[in-house]
Amino acid sequence: MRIISWPLRLFIRLFRRGARVGAKNGGRGAGAPEAAGKAGASAIARTSATEILDSEYREEPPSGVEAVLFKQLPRPRLTEKSAAELTLEQAEDYAAQSRRFYEFGFPLFPRGDFFYEEIEEEFLTAALGYEADTIDRRFIDVTSLFRRTLNDNTRRAMLLWAPLIGLGVFAAAAVLSLPESWFAAAADQYPWAEDAVRYGAAALIAFFLAFLVYSWPYKVVQQRNLLNLDNYVTSKFARINNNFQVAKRRALNVERDKRMAERDALKEEAGVWTLAYHWFAMRLFMCETMLRNKFYQVRRNTALYWLGGLLLTVVLLGGFAAWLYLSGASLVSLAPFAGGALLYLALTWSVLARASAMMFNVLETNEWSRFHLINLDATIRDHVGEDKLQIVTFRDRNRIE
Numbered sequence: 001m002r003i004i005s006w007p008l009r010l011f012i013r014l015f016r017r018g019a020r021v022g023a024k025n026g027g028r029g030a031g032a033p034e035a036a037g038k039a040g041a042s043a044i045a046r047t048s049a050t051e052i053l054d055s056e057y058r059e060e061p062p063s064g065v066e067a068v069l070f071k072q073l074p075r076p077r078l079t080e081k082s083a084a085e086l087t088l089e090q091a092e093d094y095a096a097q098s099r100r101f102y103e104f105g106f107p108l109f110p111r112g113d114f115f116y117e118e119i120e121e122e123f124l125t126a127a128l129g130y131e132a133d134t135i136d137r138r139f140i141d142v143t144s145l146f147r148r149t150l151n152d153n154t155r156r157a158m159l160l161w162a163p164l165i166g167l168g169v170f171a172a173a174a175v176l177s178l179p180e181s182w183f184a185a186a187a188d189q190y191p192w193a194e195d196a197v198r199y200g201a202a203a204l205i206a207f208f209l210a211f212l213v214y215s216w217p218y219k220v221v222q223q224r225n226l227l228n229l230d231n232y233v234t235s236k237f238a239r240i241n242n243n244f245q246v247a248k249r250r251a252l253n254v255e256r257d258k259r260m261a262e263r264d265a266l267k268e269e270a271g272v273w274t275l276a277y278h279w280f281a282m283r284l285f286m287c288e289t290m291l292r293n294k295f296y297q298v299r300r301n302t303a304l305y306w307l308g309g310l311l312l313t314v315v316l317l318g319g320f321a322a323w324l325y326l327s328g329a330s331l332v333s334l335a336p337f338a339g340g341a342l343l344y345l346a347l348t349w350s351v352l353a354r355a356s357a358m359m360f361n362v363l364e365t366n367e368w369s370r371f372h373l374i375n376l377d378a379t380i381r382d383h384v385g386e387d388k389l390q391i392v393t394f395r396d397r398n399r400i401e
Contacts, residue, residue, distance in 0.1 A: 068217075070157070070221040072225060073149055075232065076228065078236060078239070079138050080235075080243075081243070082242065091250075091272050095271075097132070097134055097279065098275055098276070098279030100129050101129075110123075128140065128287075128290075136287065139290070142232065143294045146226075146229045150222060150298050151301045153218060154222075157213065157352075158306055159308055161210070162213075162313060163309060163316050165206050165213070166206045166210070166348070169202050169205050170206065173202035176198075196336040199336045199340030200343065203343040207348050210351075211348070211351055214351060222358070223362045226359055226362050230362065233291065236287070237284060238369050240280055240284050241373075241374055244277050247276040248379050250273045251274045252383055254266065254269050277379070284371045284374065303356070309349070309352070317341045321341070324337070
């Protein structure tokens with residue numbers, strides 16, 4: 001996809017750079033939120049897989065033949081704090097992080113990039129505090145690494161192995177000759193019979209090899225990668241949800257441990273826990289949005305790789321057929337070649353079209369603690385309602401007394 005669109009993206013990038021230089025010379029600089037977003041996006045691009053693996057992953061080196069053909073990532077290590085370790089000091093830190101999001105100036109006029117998901121990703125990285133090295137920086141790095149790895153494996157399967165297998169098998173079929181005794185009786189009446197058998201067998205053999213690569217190393221590696229990501233997301237979202245529940249309970253019950261003489265500490269602590277559980281909910285929402293962004297890119301790129309691989313295979317086989325024709329092959333002998341090539345294309349690329357569904361059907365999203373399941377609206381309603389009820393109750397009680 002990036003190879004296809006690089007001329008347009010290069011033109012846009014150069015145009016933006018010239019515009020920024022002109023604005024700088026004119027005394028107009030970029031705003032802080034926009035600069036923070038661009039810094040976050042560039043930092044993701046600079047983060048190498050080795051750095052992420054060294055700091056974020058357990059030592060689980062992949063093994064097997066499938067790991068040689070395609071890249072397999074081990075299961076990420078979870079760095080999210082558990083609810084049992086959630087203290088007031090940590091809640092204050094989370095509350096301070098939340099202000100970065102609530103005070104973030106959402107850009108109404110985003111950059112004119114060719115792909116909108118890059119704009120969305122830039123906003124999410126800035127809102128989650130990527131440059132500030134918050135707890136969600138690792139989540140962004142991990143999901144970005146998995147996205148790149150899934151795309152790399154798919155690109156290798158569809159733009160490398162499938163076209164090369166088709167070209168190699170059909171080239172071998174054109175060079176090798178079948179025993180003449182097989183077609184002695186039909187040689188005069190059906191001169192194309194040998195070519196039909198040869199290229200028909202080549203189509204089936206090439207399809208078998210391509211299907212073998214797809215169903216064994218590619219499918220196994222992709223599903224393992226997504227299962228490892230699923231395990232990481234399940235654990236992270238569960239911990240965010242548990243921290244949300246703990247912060248919510250402490251915000252609801254903070255006055256039970258305080259007296260009137262501690263009203264300043266009560267006000268501060270209640271505000272911290274309330275802001276903390278708001279932030280846990282918003283983090284869960286934005287992490288879900290980030291995953292949605294990454295999965296969309298994987299699906300979109302898979303479709304583009306499928307189309308590009310199909311066209312590349314057509315070009316390779318068509319070029320080989322042209323070479324055969326220039327080498328002296330007749331049109332009668334090239335007709336079975338064309339039939340076999342069409343059979344290979346139909347069989348192979350109908351199977352490869354199911355790559356996205358094959359990958360994502362292993363994700364158990366029903367086990368994720370999603371944003372819409374934590375009932376933030378009910379929490380706010382009950383929290384404010386209970387506080388107002390207590391105020392009215394004590395006010396009326398004091399009037400009666």
